[in-house]
Amino acid sequence: MIEIQGLQKRFGTVEAVRDVSFRACDGTVVGLLGPNGAGKTTTLRLLSGLMRPDAGTIRVDNADVVADPIGAQKHMGLLPDSRGLYPRLTPIEHIEYFGRLHGLDGPALTTRVKALVTRLGLNEVADRRVSGFSQGERTKVAIARALVHQPRNVILDEPTNGLDVMSTRAMRELIRGLRRDGCCVLFSSHIMQEVSALCDRIVVIAQGRVVADGTPEELRLITGRDNLEDAFVALAGLETEETP
């Protein structure tokens, strides 16, 4: 469960996040939808605990992210927008490294690594160094290392960015699987189809504010548009800018 209240963050004169509040419950997939520069990545960085908000509270499974980021990070699995890997390590070594940093060890770690490799379809490349991996393979490794400690809350920043059709499908499958496991999944995207295909709830962000929050059905009702994409455009306030 993720609860965000009155979040604000400014960089110099730029107000990246003005007022963001929402809640993501266990067993649901919540999409953070917004145009580029709306404040999605900043919101997720604040949620990760690596960036401190100017105002607002963030709670993850009752842990206060602002007061105790390290305590909260134990409950979170995060795929940030920078997903760099160590070119000289293999996928297994990546997953093991992060597993150990999360306190796993011994047979428990080995079992977990194996399970992740199988689940993400990394079997063939599991013992190869990651330099030269495709974008899809890299993302899979990055996801595996984020999930190694079986977090109850999974946060993915534009997880399908740069992925081909097959990898995108695999990613959707993974997100559905996490929901089945009872996880709380929060992911950001600017792609409409992806959000509508996956999300139980959608939080629309524009110019650093939450402009809508509800099920896809509710959003269509609020805006009076049948098409979710039109609804999004209306909500994000993009219409006025694009149609003179």
Place this chain on the structure above:
Amino acid sequence: MSTLRPLVIALKKELRDGVRDRRSVSSLLIGAMMAPILFGVMFTAMAGRRRNAEEMKLPVVGVEYAPAFIDWMKQQTGLEIVAAPADPEQAVRERKEDVILLIEKDFSKNMARAVPAPVKLISDTTRDVARPKVARVRALITAYSSHLAQLRLIARGVAPSIALPVRVQEVEVSSAQERLATLLSILPLLLVMAALTGGMQIAIDATAGERERGSLEPLLLSPVPRVALAGGKWLAASAFGCGSVVFSMLLTVNVMRRVPWHDMGIRFRVSDGELMSLLALVLPLALFLSAVVMFASTFARSFKEAQSYIGILILLPMLPGLLATMYPLSNRPWLAPIPIIGQYALAADVLGGKPPGAAFYALAGLAVLACALVLVGATSRLLTREAIIFGR
């Protein structure tokens, strides 16, 4: 979780990563090679030069004008009189010969009348190689001259000592070890450079490299104290730095065993104890230098940017090292607590055969370790800065 466990985890990962990195391994090796290669070349060249002066050929022009002098010269050991080239000055100028003795036509005539007999010594004193030979020939001529002078005085019934109002006797205060120390004073500098270059690549890769690849943000999402990550990275870099120093030392010892000390007029060989003392000085410094490089590199967004910082940082150990070879820091053990300079000062004493007390090693070691820990702490604080975590 405690700090120690994640520190060990990070250390192991960085070591594994470093061993697989060709750049890290080659910089370790290059750092280690500098000292032995330089010493091999330097000592062999010096020994060769001395040997040249001890067993030299002296081209002489006008042998026929001074048969007695030439006979006396031929009796000197290690000196062979040979025929001179047609144009002696040109030959020296063109560096075909180092020194040529020219006996003038009037030599015998002047000798007979007890008037100074003229000889010319043709040489180029700007050439280091020629200098010991010129000195040797001049000494021989002076010896012959004073030998004759004494005979002449005796023949005239005068005690030769009257013609010698002042007698110079040279008393060498520095021991053979100290003379060697001036030669060896460059060794600490080379070892320190090995310590720096050995750990440099890992220190950069684990900080600026991590930022450049975009792997820093994911790493910092792990629920471990930053100081554990910084500490692990630091120890991995230090391990490479220390490895480079030890390797450099082993190779240098090997080279020194092969140096023809005898030809250099030095009976002394650096003892194993002294080499161990040098290690005791330089190894803690490797920990400090790795911490310096790591701290500076954390500010850099990329490997290249970090390297440009290190280009300036490298002067930090190099300048005092070079200055120390020119203005020896020996007999100043109170410099011990100053990082780098302290090490050079103590090393100069070790090589001068006056090893400082164990307390000074401890003082020097603890001082650099304290500085290193401060830098590691500062690095771990940098890793909480948003500009560094997200600034790519």
